[in-house]
Amino acid sequence: MKTIKKTIAEVARELEGAANILILSHENPDGDAIGSSIGLALGLREFGKNVVLANSTGVPERISWLEGAKEFVTQLPPLRGFDTILLLDCAERERTGFDLSGVPEERFISIDHHPNTVGVGRKVLIDTQAAATGELVLEILLEMAVRVDAKIATALYVALHTDTGGFNYSNTSRMTHMSASILIDRGVDPAAVHKHLFGNERFERVALLGKVLSTLTMELDGRVATCVVTMEMLDEVGASPEDSDDFVNYPRSIRGVEVAALLKEREEGVFRVSLRANTGVNLSLVAKKLGGGGHKKAAGATITATSLEEAKKIILASLEEALGGAAS
Numbered sequence: 433m434k435t436i437k438k439t440i441a442e443v444a445r446e447l448e449g450a451a452n453i454l455i456l457s458h459e460n461p462d463g464d465a466i467g468s469s470i471g472l473a474l475g476l477r478e479f480g481k482n483v484v485l486a487n488s489t490g491v492p493e494r495i496s497w498l499e500g501a502k503e504f505v506t507q508l509p510p511l512r513g514f515d516t517i518l519l520l521d522c523a524e525r526e527r528t529g530f531d532l533s534g535v536p537e538e539r540f541i542s543i544d545h546h547p548n549t550v551g552v553g554r555k556v557l558i559d560t561q562a563a564a565t566g567e568l569v570l571e572i573l574l575e576m577a578v579r580v581d582a583k584i585a586t587a588l589y590v591a592l593h594t595d596t597g598g599f600n601y602s603n604t605s606r607m608t609h610m611s612a613s614i615l616i617d618r619g620v621d622p623a624a625v626h627k628h629l630f631g632n633e634r635f636e637r638v639a640l641l642g643k644v645l646s647t648l649t650m651e652l653d654g655r656v657a658t659c660v661v662t663m664e665m666l667d668e669v670g671a672s673p674e675d676s677d678d679f680v681n682y683p684r685s686i687r688g689v690e691v692a693a694l695l696k697e698r699e700e701g702v703f704r705v706s707l708r709a710n711t712g713v714n715l716s717l718v719a720k721k722l723g724g725g726g727h728k729k730a731a732g733a734t735i736t737a738t739s740l741e742e743a744k745k746i747i748l749a750s751l752e753e754a755l756g757g758a759a760s
């Protein structure tokens with residue numbers, strides 16, 4: 433494993449020395465990818481840096497209300513003008529969805545908290561203890577003595593909130609709450625953030641949920657629960673693929689379920705699976721074998737298969753292998 437874990441201070445000093453910074457995050461970004469990108473961009477600008485934000489698949493609607501969300505470009509800008517390409521919430525070129533294959537390693541800095549990642553760049557900070565990349569970004573900004581205002585704080589709070597399921601998942605730590613405490617002190621309105629994230633549903637999304645829940649099945653003797661999102665369902669209710677992003681939590685909430693899988697049909701023959709674990713099974717490894725990645729308890733992969741049934745078979749076979757014989 434090539435990963436060099438740099439300290440917060442080392443990365444802060446490196447960023448202080450940069451002038452023109454391009455911030456990239458993983459494709460199909462979540463609240464952490466976008467929130468930590470915005471938080472760091474605004475913070476670095478306070479420090480006089482020129483910063484550009486890009487994401488190959490753009491900002492999901494759920495977090496599009498964040499200040500700075502409109503800044504993201506979905507095309508890779510010419511790299512000539514940037515001395516530093518920052519990878520946030522991912523640490524490999526491929527995860528960005530952009531072709532960065534020819535770009536020298538020295539141009540990159542990566543900051544991430546995902547396990548099983550190699551890490552590209554002249555500085556690589558991967559802290560798998562951090563609940564969110566936003567937690568690491570806050571530490572870096574404080575180290576740089578950047579004035580964290582309400583806009584920065586809100587973006588980072590969204591990062592923490594989404595990656596911990598509202599401070600509920602097992603990655604939620606004393607550090608997460610300490611960070612949240614600092615962010616609230618800097619002007620975050622937690623109730624307003626919650627309302628934006630969970631009290632602002634579009635009709636189409638809830639209608640889609642109804643269709644998706646009707647596909648619920650129990651597999652492998654009740655140890656796995658699955659749901660499916662087809663393109664036809666999206667058409668019928670006028671929903672978009674991202675509308676189903678957290679639906680995996682419904683099969684996950686069923687008593688006795690060890691792993692929940694949500695299968696989304698992306699295009700003819702291409703399926704995206706989101707996996708969530710309730711027990712000690714390592715989904716990061718399951719997803720890696722399927723050509724994807726993620727965390728121990730939350731991971732995903734894109735699968736090519738002739739039909740939904742075949743995609744499901746592939747996933748269930750991997751899960752059966754990972755779960756082994758004994759219930760945990």
Ligand SMILES: [Mn+2]
Nearest residue numbers: 464521565595
């Ligand atoms: Mn994250």
